[in-house]
Amino acid sequence: MSQFDSIRPFYDVEANAAIRKIVDDPMLEAMMSFTFPNDTKEHWKDLMVHTHSLRDFQVNFIYPGVQKVIEKSSDGLSTGGFEQLQPNTAYLFISNHRDIILDTSLLNSCLYENSLILTTSAIGDNLIQKPFLHTLSRLNRNFAIKRGLQGRALLESSQLASAYIKKSLLTENRSVWTAQREGRTKDGNDATHRGVLKMLTLSEEGANPFGYFEKIKVVPISISYEYDPTDVLKMPEWLAKSRDEKYIKSENEDFMNLLRGIMGTKKRIHLQVNGLLDKEIQEISKMEISQPDKLSKLAETIDQKIWAGYKLWPSNYIAHDLLYGDNEYVEFYSEEEKSSFEKRMHEKVNMKNDFLVKSFLAMYANPVNNQKAALQTSSPSSLS
Template sequence: MTPNFDSIRPYYDAEANAAIRTIVNDPMLEAMMGFTFPSDTQEHWKNLMLHTHSLRDFQINFIYPAVRKVLEKSSDGLSTGGFEVLEPNTAYLFISNHRDIILDTSLLNACLYENGLVLTTSAIGDNLIQKPFLHTLSRLNRNFAIKRGLQGRALLESSQLVSAYIRKSLLQENRSVWTAQREGRTKDGNDATHKGVLKMLTLAENDSDAFGYFKKIKIVPVSISYEYDPTDVLKMPELLAKSRDEKYVKSENEDFLNLLRGIIGTKKRIHIQVNGILDQEIYQIAESGQNLGEKLSSLAELIDAKICGGYKLWPSNYVAHDLLYKDHEYVDKYTAGEKDAFEKRLLERVDPKNQLMVQNFLSMYANPVNNQKLALSRS
């Protein structure tokens, strides 16, 4: 029996126009489009939107220009690498590190569109789309929901449904899929693939060899790096709680504030690196004689090596590393001006008397340097 995906799926094209009509006069959409099309009239963009009847048209005519405007206003530009290995009309499972709630997937899709490649359907935690407007917008932007806070049987059933949806997208609809390498964003700069994410992907595989699923799809590890993390200071409370071994409880509007800060906050330069298609490596793991758990661990380590190895290290990362370890190992990787700018950012966001906070802030930027060094030493 075909699973019912209604509780998690994006809109179908046939539902797009009706959904648009429910939000076209929403103040949040008006603000978003006013930002995207500053010289346009509300009447004009609303008329175009009311005549939109597919998710692709909505993404290309409204979301894509919004992303380009965000880049123009809050960054020093986006660079890319590795997209030439991807082929048109081909579905890929993009597994990436995750730093920003909305931008990670939006920027990847902008790059896919500019390269004539299949856009993704993208995972998003349902905790981020509780507001009706955001829920509708995310479904129009081809997001599928991951239900958070479940346990036991409910968690298993939810994971099975998501797995089946991803499998259907990749193998039946020829639709690319984006998922983060772990639940939630990386807060401390240590990008690590959770084996549970890979396990979830295999749940819909009917074959007795669950790992065989990975031979049927095309996995592409992606590295996303921001010179400045626009939400760095917002991640501090959770990092402090973790360092004290305390349970962290989010404030009521924390996710929404993180979302907004990620969009409008300063990022400086951004780089997205496609780290090849895992093909021969998957077959080698499949034929290794390991049990499923060991195979998933090997695949997680492989994805980590690709993501960390392909991560674009910026002057901010090298400055933070030298400040954290109180040395000058990477002094040739940044200028005095770049160091001054980073130190100014640090002092603006963190109380210099709070050494734990300073250490957490610096580690967030320095850990990718250590992780890449380790990944390259193993390759």
């Protein structure tokens, strides 16, 4: 047995047996009916049971599914910065996190279209409790991050994830995707948690754990949805926080967020590659500061890159002007776009609850403030 068996994706030699386990599952049949509406069930099943690698499964079934989601639930995907990436090169992609499945699926689709190495991607094990979803995630080259642990169990789990990521990047030449924080951003404030960066260094031996980042290629990714398909689903958690109450998820909440994220209205989507952090990491590494402070500096740098690369949509500018009661960004949207956004808000939000209204607007407006701050602070000065 491998030390990573409890978290790793399937190996290619295991792919076909795994596919045969789920090929008759009603959820898979629903997915394939959506992906290949003009194909017969017999045809795609025959293709699937003759699939023997994760890449073939991703390219022939997951990729067309993602393209169909883009077609049905958005007004298109735009990209930038992929020309900065090199073929046959493994990268650690650190991304803001808005959607459970699509963030990494869209990135992998773009990597495939640009003939670049696909990622192995982190996913919380709370999202793959159902046997079908667990099998599907492993076929889609996801590795599990165990949630809800404390103390020694949390440390051991973090060490295992760190070792798996290091092996993927430096031994297998496999790119890795991870979110900048645990869980999706709920308020539009995309911030890198130092704990995520610390986890990445746990497998590095010696007195300079930060040196790990000099051995790998770190690439911040910004993903921007014009409309967040799960915005309304975040409101119960906002309300709980406003009352200083502990928020407890409902039984199927994660699954409902997953489905709404995939099929909910997004309008336009943009995915931006924000370049390698080689120079910035070297500069931080030379600083005579503590290891925790170096991680904090790196987190700040990643934030600056993600904020600067975020594609601001009319929805962001409209929300900002409505939240602050001015017309600072009126040139960036039309009256028709404003009317459409307000209609959406009135349909989704209890307009009598001032806290919910402000929270909804802030979720869309915060990226405007963050990008303004990022563009006022160049990388060299932010590291001084």
